[in-house]
Amino acid sequence: MPEPVSPIVWRDGELEIIDQTRLPEELVFIRPRTVEEVWKAIRELKVRGAPALGIAAAFGLYLAIKDFQAKGEEELCAQLKKAADYLASSRPTAVNLFWALKRVQEKVARAQGLGVEKIKELVLREALAIQQEDESMCLAIGRYGAELLKEAQAILTHCNAGTLATARYGTALAPVYYLATQGKVLRVFVDETRPLLQGARLTAWELKQAGIPVTLITDSMAAVVMQKGWVQAVVVGADRIAANGDVANKIGTYGLAILAREHGLPFYVAAPSSTFDLTLATGEEIPIEEREPAEITHLGLRPIAPQGIAVFNPAFDVTPHHYITAIITEKGILRPPYQESISQVLFKEAARQK
Numbered sequence: 037m038p039e040p041v042s043p044i045v046w047r048d049g050e051l052e053i054i055d056q057t058r059l060p061e062e063l064v065f066i067r068p069r070t071v072e073e074v075w076k077a078i079r080e081l082k083v084r085g086a087p088a089l090g091i092a093a094a095f096g097l098y099l100a101i102k103d104f105q106a107k108g109e110e111e112l113c114a115q116l117k118k119a120a121d122y123l124a125s126s127r128p129t130a131v132n133l134f135w136a137l138k139r140v141q142e143k144v145a146r147a148q149g150l151g152v153e154k155i156k157e158l159v160l161r162e163a164l165a166i167q168q169e170d171e172s173m174c175l176a177i178g179r180y181g182a183e184l185l186k187e188a189q190a191i192l193t194h195c196n197a198g199t200l201a202t203a204r205y206g207t208a209l210a211p212v213y214y215l216a217t218q219g220k221v222l223r224v225f226v227d228e229t230r231p232l233l234q235g236a237r238l239t240a241w242e243l244k245q246a247g248i249p250v251t252l253i254t255d256s257m258a259a260v261v262m263q264k265g266w267v268q269a270v271v272v273g274a275d276r277i278a279a280n281g282d283v284a285n286k287i288g289t290y291g292l293a294i295l296a297r298e299h300g301l302p303f304y305v306a307a308p309s310s311t312f313d314l315t316l317a318t319g320e321e322i323p324i325e326e327r328e329p330a331e332i333t334h335l336g337l338r339p340i341a342p343q344g345i346a347v348f349n350p351a352f353d354v355t356p357h358h359y360i361t362a363i364i365t366e367k368g369i370l371r372p373p374y375q376e377s378i379s380q381v382l383f384k385e386a387a388r389q390k
């Protein structure tokens with residue numbers, strides 16, 4: 037299997053990002069040079085997917101201070117904070133973005149006295165560390181998830197929770213890639229994922245690149261695919277997971293969870309620890325991004341609905357925890373009750389230190 041691509045790299049002193057809005061027609065790299073360009077790339081979904089947003093934001097912080105002529109550390113930290121607040125305004129739902137901004141700022145806060153230049157280097161090193169750790173977490177998710185899927189012949193997934201959404205390998209797709217390296221090839225049914233078609237444009241593209249058999253369906257065909265017994269599990273990613281295990285993910289995920297329950301199929305969520313937000317008790321508190329009506333009323337520039345029609349366009353929904361069979365993380369598989377398994381498996385260290 038060809039190695040899955042990495043959508044974000046730091047190469048020769050520059051940030052290089054795959055422009056995901058141009059896929060599948062062409063593989064184009066952009067090189068944002070300023071924090072404003074990173075913000076725009078995030079807002080316009082050139083880079084997207086929860087873990088990738090965290091990585092991009094961390095590099096965005098470095099770009100914000102790299103050439104900043106600070107008189108001292110205090111001024112540098114003020115600039116860093118300004119950039120972090122600005123990047124935090126790009127998209128509201130994926131907690132990985134806020135997690136990465138906080139992690140870099142905390143690292144800097146602990147390093148006071150190093151001097152301006154060393155702090156700048158520290159910020160870059162932390163961004164690189166976030167990226168490398170994400171790749172390792174995806175690999176681990178792949179190995180744990182493979183245990184759950186080893187008897188399956190095919191799975192259904194939604195949106196893109198693959199290599200393009202992470203440092204590499206993905207979350208929901210990581211077990212598929214891992215099993216392929218072990219000689220077990222699963223077929224992946226992928227919903228096109230209205231309205232922005234991350235499933236059709238991105239998941240179908242990356243699986244095809246990797247030589248994994250993929251069948252594209254529209255979102256409304258998922259029920260029939262389950263009814264026919266063509267998939268043995270549903271596996272999706274997550275943008276934010278609350279303390280009780282409720283999961284925010286791409287709009288349409290909740291419906292799939294209900295369908296999976298009706299058809300007796302396991303519904304798995306795959307996510308690294310950076311996607312958990314234990315400050316929120318339940319999914320009701322997760323901020324849900326609402327996007328432009330034009331994403332629904334138009335196909336490109338062509339109108340497909342009457343002008344001025346009322347539109348509801350949430351980018352994410354929340355799947356209540358009781359629909360989720362298991363959450364696959366880099367530290368192991370979490371089972372209900374999630375309140376307990378999250379703290380016992382995932383945040384054992386943090387709980388012990390309290």
Ligand SMILES: CSC[C@@H](O)[C@@H](O)C(=O)COP(=O)(O)O
Pocket residue numbers: 081084085086087130194195196197198201202206207208234272273274275285286287351
């Ligand atoms: C590993 S990515 C998990 C989620 O971020 C993914 O499923 C998703 O919903 C992405 O939404 P997007 O709007 O494309 O950023």
